[in-house]
Amino acid sequence: MRIAFAFTGAGHLLRESVQTAVKLSEEHEVSVFLSGAAEEVLKMYGLYESVVSITGGKYRELATDSNQKSSYPITGRLSLGKYDLLIVTPATANTVSKIVYGIADTLVTNAVAQAGKGAVPVYMVPVDIHSGPIDTVLPSKMELSKCQNCDECVAALVCEQGAIIPRSEIDLTKCIGCGLCRNSCPYDAISEGKIITIYMREIDIENTRKLTGIDNIQVFKNQMKSWKKFNFSIFFV
Incomplete structure (x- = not known):
C-alpha cells in the first residue's frame, strides 16, 4: 500500500x-x-x-x-x-x-x-x-515552584538549542525534547510528560x-x- x-x-x-x-x-x-x-x-x-x-x-x-x-x-x-x-x-x-x-x-x-x-x-x-474533560500530555515544562533560582542554571547551560530561559520558562519554539535539561537540573524543576485536564x-x-x-x-x-x-x-x- x-x-x-x-x-x-x-x-x-x-x-x-x-x-x-x-x-x-x-x-x-x-x-x-x-x-x-x-x-x-x-x-x-x-x-x-x-x-x-x-x-x-x-x-x-x-x-x-x-x-x-x-x-x-x-x-x-x-x-x-x-x-x-x-x-x-x-x-x-x-x-x-x-x-x-x-x-x-x-x-x-x-x-x-x-x-x-x-x-x-x-x-x-x-x-x-x-465532550467533557480529557487528559493530555504536555511537552517539557519549567516547574517554577521547584526552581531554586541558581546563579548559574545548569539546565540552561546544557541546552544546545538555547531553549531554557532561567527562572522563567522553556522556549518551546526552540525545544527539541531531548531531555538534557530535565536530566541535568538537580532540583527536578523541569518536567516532561506532565498530564493535564483540558475541556473541548x-x-x-x-x-x-x-x-x-x-x-x-x-x-x-x-x-x-x-x-x-x-x-x-x-x-x-
Whole structure:
C-alpha cells in the first residue's frame, strides 16, 4: 500500500500517532505530510526524528508546508489516486474546521481536498471529539515552584538549542525534547510528560460531527482498528 500520513499541531495522541506511522512503514510505503505546526510540535515532544526516520525514497517522502510552498504539488498524487489511503492524526480543531468549510490553504487541508477529488479514503482522528474533560500530555515544562533560582542554571547551560530561559520558562519554539535539561537540573524543576485536564469547546465538537458527513472521510475517536479493507489493525492505547 501507499499511504499518505499527515500530522497536525496537536500534542494529544501525538505519540500514539507517531507509533502508528512507524508501524505502518514497516509493511507499506508511507509518505509523511507535516503541517507547519506539526513540525514544531513534533520537535517539542522529541518525536520529530522518529518521523523523519521512516522517510526517504519515492512514496516515502517528508512533505512539509515549507518545502511544498503554496501549491503543494505532492497532493496532486491524491487527486490522481496514486495513494491508497490518507491518514490525518492527530487532527486539530483548526484543521477540522477548515476541512468542514472547504478551506484548503495548508498542506494537510489541501491533501484532504485532493483526496476527495481522487476518491481516496481519508481516516481522521480529531482531538476535539469528546465532550467533557480529557487528559493530555504536555511537552517539557519549567516547574517554577521547584526552581531554586541558581546563579548559574545548569539546565540552561546544557541546552544546545538555547531553549531554557532561567527562572522563567522553556522556549518551546526552540525545544527539541531531548531531555538534557530535565536530566541535568538537580532540583527536578523541569518536567516532561506532565498530564493535564483540558475541556473541548462545543464549536469544535460540532465541527467534528460535521466532518463525519463528508463522504470519503471516516472519523475515529481514539483508536483505529479493524481496517480490514487494508489488512491491518492498529490500536491507540
